[in-house]
Amino acid sequence: MHTDFSSNLRFLCAEAPSIAQICRDIGLNRQQFNRYLSGKGLPSAHNLRRIARHFAVPEAELFSDPAAFAARHRPRPTPPLPAPLLHLGQGFADQARLLRRFLGSYHAYYRTPTWPGQVLRSLVRLKEIDGYVVSHTFERARARDGSIRQRSAYRGLVAARGGRLCLCERPRNEVGAISETILMPEHPHQISYLQGLTLGVSAGASRRPFSSRTVWLRLEEKLTARAALAATGAFAQDSARLDPKVRRLLGEDAPLSLAPEAFPPS
Template identity: 60%
Template sequence: MPSPFSQNLRWLCAEAGPIAQTCRGIGINRQQFNRYLNGGGIPSAHNLRRIEKYFALTEDALFAPHAEFRSGQAAQPTQSARAPLQPFSQLFQNQARPLRRFLGVYHAYYRTPTWPGQIIRSLIQLRAEDGLVVTHTYERASSEDGSIHQRGRYHGLASFQGNRLCMYETPRRSGGFLSETVLMPEHPQQTSYLQGLTLGVAARPDQQPFSTRTVWVRIAERTSAREALALTGAYPSTSARLDPKVRRLLGDQPPISINSQTR
């Protein structure tokens, strides 16, 4: 007699669509997954956690008696109701391997409408967690007279699509916006300098949407987190503290922004 786990898994897969797509989304070999469906084995702790994350269910729910499981699922949105989210969420699953060479800590350089005539240097970390690549950004800037201080912390996910590093982030505080960054190496075989574009929202009352060039420079492992964070801030475009190569890659073009008052 099939185990409750295999029955529940078959029911979930019937709702989810093609088995091959489900296996890719979870990151499990099709042959191995068929064993779970047929009751021929129980997943390892690692694979079980992947299944839990994919279906957004707890271990107790997956191993519950089938009748109880179906009753509980009837009160939840069906997999088909969640289907519009699947293509987007699957972009971020199992990205640790394709993004392995990009993992690490970087200084990111860019211009924003909030700080005209200056270049922002922020701190960004990419690290692998359970097959995902999570991002953490620390941004700060102060005016020369010390009257204005800006601090920002953001987190998000990264994905490698079309030979480009794509990152989506939102502020840690609730009610924020979503920013997107698309990067490519200066040369295919190196990751010391990455260049691309960022689409975001200015940190000012009018919240202008803007697009700007960005350059990431990998930070050497010997540099401590405190040292790297101390170098963040807003710098005049001509500052000698900025890498000349960074200035060259950024160019002189200001951010492209949309003013809400423009008609």
């Protein structure tokens, strides 16, 4: 039982760029997880459920014959893109080898018309899937008086172009607009801080297009996904909870936005 479980777990982990990232996502200790991988121990019922949920695999199946398990879960060839998507899709293919050092979790900081005078902090995770670099962005913020509550989730693709990271995302629902972000490292060999510009549509009723400076701060591997998400929100520009360097890189410029009334009557 130990060997079947560890073999199947190693098979699933082989598709991920980092064991450390898997441990962070599940919320397990790396040393403890290594015992499962080596066959020196089995997870508790609680941890087994967390592992199965993360990999979207039934718990009992993790103990099945490794050869049969691998046959069922081996990645299937991705179908060719439809012709209209081929040109754009090729721009994001095979980017993981170029962006591997950027994979991980970040707090992204920017200003939007929805939160005037404040800085929004969201959680962004970059991971590899079949050679693509996929982004998952989570925005959560709530005004003190309860007048504004924002909960948004986006998924997108990242490509390296001319020494810049180009990110294109769309919301998980069908209502929001596509957003774009272009980032550059502060220095070629330093990726703790990424800065650039983001273009999107505000979450308010006006749906105002806007552009804003953005700064991404790389998160430590030991920080769990739950803690990183709990730290998101909207903060005053002088808040002590904002990294001083992030505040300096953002500057004090308000986001450039376009309101519907900006159009003169025809």
